[in-house]
Structure formats: C-alpha cells, structure tokens
Amino acid sequence: MTGRGAEAPQTPGDPGAPEPAVAPEPAVAPERGLAGEPPGVRTARRRYVTVCALLWLPPGLGLASMVLLFGERGMSLTTVAGLFAAHSLTVAALELPTGGLSDVLGRRPVLALAGALNVVAFTLVGLGTTVWMLTAGMVLMGAARALSSGTAEAWYVDTVQASSGPGAELRTGLARGGSATSAALAGGLLVGGALPWLLGLGSDPGARLSEATSGAVLPLSVPLLLGAALRVVFVGYVLTVLPEPPRPRATPRSLLSGVPATVLAGLRLGGRDALMRRVLLTAAAVGSALAALELLVPGRTAELTGGTGSAALVYAALACAGFVCSGVGSHLAPLAARVAGGGERAVLGCLATGAAGLLLLGLTASSAHPLATALAVTGFGLVYLGLGAASPNENDLLHRRVSSARRATALSVQSLAQQLVGALTGLAVGALRPGPLPWLLSGALLLCGALLWLGGARPSRTPCASRPAPAPTVE
Known part of the structure; x- marks a missing residue:
C-alpha cells in the first residue's frame, strides 16, 4: 500500500503508525481470475x-x-x-x-x-x-x-x-x-x-x-x-x-519495546473500528457455540448409545464428520460470497446456518426418537458447515482492515476472544440442567453474532502512509 506523499515506511510495531484504509473487496467471482x-x-x-x-x-x-x-x-x-x-x-x-x-x-x-x-x-x-x-x-x-x-x-x-x-x-x-x-x-x-x-x-x-x-x-x-x-x-x-520480505533486524531492545506496542495497537484497533468489533464479537459467539458442542455432545451420545465405550466410538465418528463438514464449508466459502453478493452477507448467512443447527440440536435434546436423532445429527453438521464457510469470508474482511505490521496480532485478539468466551460458556453450560436450554442459549448467541453483519462496516478515512514491503520471491 502506498501513500499519496513521499512518507517513509512505518516500522513494524510503531504505535504511531496510522491504520491503512480498507482495501477494496474484489469482485465476488474469484474463481474466474485464478488462471x-x-x-x-x-x-x-x-x-x-x-x-x-x-x-x-x-x-x-x-x-x-x-x-x-x-x-x-x-x-x-x-x-x-x-x-x-x-x-x-x-x-x-x-x-x-x-x-x-x-x-x-x-x-x-x-x-x-x-x-x-x-x-x-x-x-x-x-x-x-x-x-x-x-x-x-x-x-x-x-x-x-x-x-x-x-x-x-x-x-x-x-x-x-x-x-x-x-x-x-x-x-x-x-x-x-x-x-x-x-x-x-x-x-x-x-x-x-x-x-x-x-x-x-x-x-x-x-x-x-x-x-x-x-x-x-x-x-x-x-x-x-x-x-x-x-x-x-x-x-x-x-x-x-x-520466504519473507526483509524486516528491520530485531534486537532484544526492539523486541521488548515493539511487541507490547504492537499488542496495544491491535487492542486499540479492536476498540475503535466497527468491522473489527464485529469480528471480535463474532469470534466470541463462535467460541460459545464450539464450547457447547464439545461439552454437550459426548453426554448426549452416551444417552443415546447407552454406554461410554460405544459413546466414545460414536463421538469419534461424529467429530470426524464435523471436521469434514467444516472443510466442505471452507471450500464453499467463495461460492457463498458470490451467491450472497459479498463477504459480509456471506458471513451473515453462514453464521445463521450454524445457529439454525444449534437450535435444531436444542429442539431434539429431550427426545430419543430416531427422527429426532437424525435431526440432531443434521444440526451438528450444519453448525460445522456454517462456521467453516463463515471463517474465510470473515477473515478476508479482517485482512483488508489491518496492516501487515499488526496482522498476526489482530488474529491473536480474535482467537483470544473466542477462547475466553468459550471458557465462560463452558462454565455456564456446566451449571445448567441438561436439556434444550443450553443449546438454545448458545444458538441465540450465535444468531446474535450473525445479526451483527446486517449493517456494513464504515470505511476508514485515514489514508495508508506506508509503502508495501518488497515482494518475496516465490518460485
């Protein structure tokens, strides 16, 4: 990214470096340009x-x-x-x-x-x-x-x-x-x-x-x-x-000063930027959904199978199927963006799909009927499918908001929000009685995370002042 003037490049971790403008989202038909x-x-x-x-x-x-x-x-x-x-x-x-x-x-x-x-x-x-x-x-x-x-x-x-x-x-x-x-x-x-x-x-x-x-x-x-x-x-x-672009040589002194400055800059970005707030709140909602799945599905499996040994085998198969659904969802993320007409709409639709899966798990939580079990398995797959498709679209938007000097920090803030809220959700779910309520609450939280994407993010008015690092040679 190049500024309009002849400004010198900002060094990584400089807390005074201005944030880049939002990079334009490419036309939502990426597959046509791959060749x-x-x-x-x-x-x-x-x-x-x-x-x-x-x-x-x-x-x-x-x-x-x-x-x-x-x-x-x-x-x-x-x-x-x-x-x-x-x-x-x-x-x-x-x-x-x-x-x-x-x-x-x-x-x-x-x-x-x-x-x-x-x-x-x-x-x-x-x-x-x-x-x-x-x-x-x-x-x-x-x-x-x-x-x-x-x-x-x-x-x-x-x-x-x-x-x-x-x-x-x-x-x-x-x-x-x-x-x-x-x-x-x-x-x-x-x-x-x-x-x-x-x-x-x-x-x-x-x-x-x-x-x-x-x-x-x-x-x-x-x-x-x-x-x-x-x-x-x-x-x-x-x-x-x-390969990587050349960076300023790191010394113990530069690390001691640069790392805290970069972390603080990343936290400030999450506090003052509308799109970053959506990303962090969405990560929190996803953490809540995943915590509910990890804590509630094994017990539900044991109830249906009638034994811990068979439950472990069934849960392993379910976990594997969940990862497969997540992978399919990730693969379909560009298609979701094309169908929805943009990355933000795709995130909205994919998170809503995951919320529907959680609500389906909640509605079938008290029934052992084969149809209810089939619906519960469908809901389980929908959660992973929706979250898998939402993540690439959400992170695509995130990377257009942050500069290279703070990119890993922004991803770490996102991951931390997911982990902390997931841990708190685990405590809350453990305190509730088994049944529909824990599922419905986590589904409602994920739906709230989806609704955050109804409005568009405001573009930054601050022009980017830093020049791009030289491209690494990738042969």
Whole structure:
C-alpha cells in the first residue's frame, strides 16, 4: 500500500503508525481470475495449504489417544483436567504477546519456533510417566499453539498482497487453508484412533513394543510420537519454502519495546473500528457455540448409545464428520460470497446456518426418537458447515482492515476472544440442567453474532502512509 506523499515506511510495531484504509473487496467471482494470477500467488496458496495440513495433522493424531494415554499412565480424571487446563491457560496468556512477536520478528522464525517446541512437547507427552513431565509437555504445547495462531495465515496474506497489491483476492486461499486444516484434523483423528488398535492385533505387537522400551512407549504413545516426527518435517518445510520480505533486524531492545506496542495497537484497533468489533464479537459467539458442542455432545451420545465405550466410538465418528463438514464449508466459502453478493452477507448467512443447527440440536435434546436423532445429527453438521464457510469470508474482511505490521496480532485478539468466551460458556453450560436450554442459549448467541453483519462496516478515512514491503520471491 502506498501513500499519496513521499512518507517513509512505518516500522513494524510503531504505535504511531496510522491504520491503512480498507482495501477494496474484489469482485465476488474469484474463481474466474485464478488462471490469470501471477505464478507466485498460486505458489504461495499451495504452500499455505501445505503448512495448514502439516500444522494440524499432529494435533489430530493426538486428539484420539491423549486422554486415554494419560489414564494408562495412572493419571486421575482430576489430574487430566488439570493438564488440559495448563495447556489452555498457557495459550490464553501467550496469545497476544506471540502475535506481537510474529508481527515484529517475522512469520517464518515464529512458525519454526512453534514447530520446534511442539517436537519437544509431543515427545514429553508421548513418553512422560510423571505429572511434572506431562505438565511440561502440555505447557510447551500451549506455547507452540499460541506462537502458531494466525501466523501462517498472516504469511499468506502478506505474500499475496506484496505480489498483487492490497486489493488481491484472498478468500480462495483462506478457504483452501481452512479445508486443509479440517481434512488434517479428520485424517489425524482416524489414524490416531486406528494405530493403537492395530498395534493390539495379531500377536500383540503393542505388548512387545512396551516391553522393548521398558514401558516408555505404549501403543497409545505411537500417535503422539508420530506427531513429533511430523513436526520435524513441518519445521524443515517452513524454513525451506516460506520466504519473507526483509524486516528491520530485531534486537532484544526492539523486541521488548515493539511487541507490547504492537499488542496495544491491535487492542486499540479492536476498540475503535466497527468491522473489527464485529469480528471480535463474532469470534466470541463462535467460541460459545464450539464450547457447547464439545461439552454437550459426548453426554448426549452416551444417552443415546447407552454406554461410554460405544459413546466414545460414536463421538469419534461424529467429530470426524464435523471436521469434514467444516472443510466442505471452507471450500464453499467463495461460492457463498458470490451467491450472497459479498463477504459480509456471506458471513451473515453462514453464521445463521450454524445457529439454525444449534437450535435444531436444542429442539431434539429431550427426545430419543430416531427422527429426532437424525435431526440432531443434521444440526451438528450444519453448525460445522456454517462456521467453516463463515471463517474465510470473515477473515478476508479482517485482512483488508489491518496492516501487515499488526496482522498476526489482530488474529491473536480474535482467537483470544473466542477462547475466553468459550471458557465462560463452558462454565455456564456446566451449571445448567441438561436439556434444550443450553443449546438454545448458545444458538441465540450465535444468531446474535450473525445479526451483527446486517449493517456494513464504515470505511476508514485515514489514508495508508506506508509503502508495501518488497515482494518475496516465490518460485
């Protein structure tokens, strides 16, 4: 972005730097222009999709086995809850500082650091036998999650805008990244659930594995150790193929001053900008919806199946189906924008679809009739489909509102709003009696989030004063 005058570029993290004007949203028919895009943009999109898949495949692998592994190591349910709380609190505490670090230091080193921390974290969790080792692993996993939150997306948007200007089409790449994320989670969930089972077949190779390692490696450890190996591949890929524009050389002093300034600037943007307020409030509503799903669906599944063992199997299948629906929704995000006539209308319609799914779950919460169960499953799929389609359209609007110097911070503020409200919703849902009310309340909150997009965002009157960073070479 270039200002009208001959102003010098603002340095990243400068709290006095003016905010850019809103980049125009491209004509809502992005697929027609894909063939005429610069090769660098297509390469950046492909690399971003690969990074998304490599980033989320290891968590998918661990999702199916981690709780069971902790139980196998002798941890009580209270201790398991404490381990996950340590992870969540670490993510919440580091979300904004790490977003500022990404904006000041650069996307590639922060992503590589996240991958390296995850190698250690997955190894500790996979091999740990004491509470302290497992706690250290979960804390490192939370720190890595905070470092990677929004960083790959910020790299993709920076690269595309540096190559094609601030009005470059972003929605297609964001949608494909969302689809890759959902596919990686779903595939990881299936593989992570199948590996321990396969190791228990035949002559019980799982027992031989445990015996050969003196109990350090259990069949349930294998998905996590595989995740650690994939993190090594992720770090190598990031360092090899993710170029960045040159940034001012970071020193300890510049980090100590630049990161807090960038975080404060991101928070101020969320307070004074109408579209950013919509984004943050929508993230809060989405966090509430996801918390309700995660807390209520397992219990509902146990009621319908009549046993915890069968409920776990059914819930794993449902979770996988949810990720598939989310991926399909992300893939359909550009089509939703074309049909709706714009990104804001698409967000409105997609969030309303998710709210309808939650309300459908609420209306069927007290019935075990097969038709009610079918409607509940339909509602479950609609929630993930709607949220998956809303996210790329919403983030496309967000990236046209913020500058590169604060992009990762803005994404971190968005993620923090989702996590905090999700945690509060979890407490509220846990205090309510099971039945329709928790579902209906979360559905009403998501519907309120959808209605925020009825009005258009006011464009900023402040012209952009900074020149674009030189485009990185993407061959």
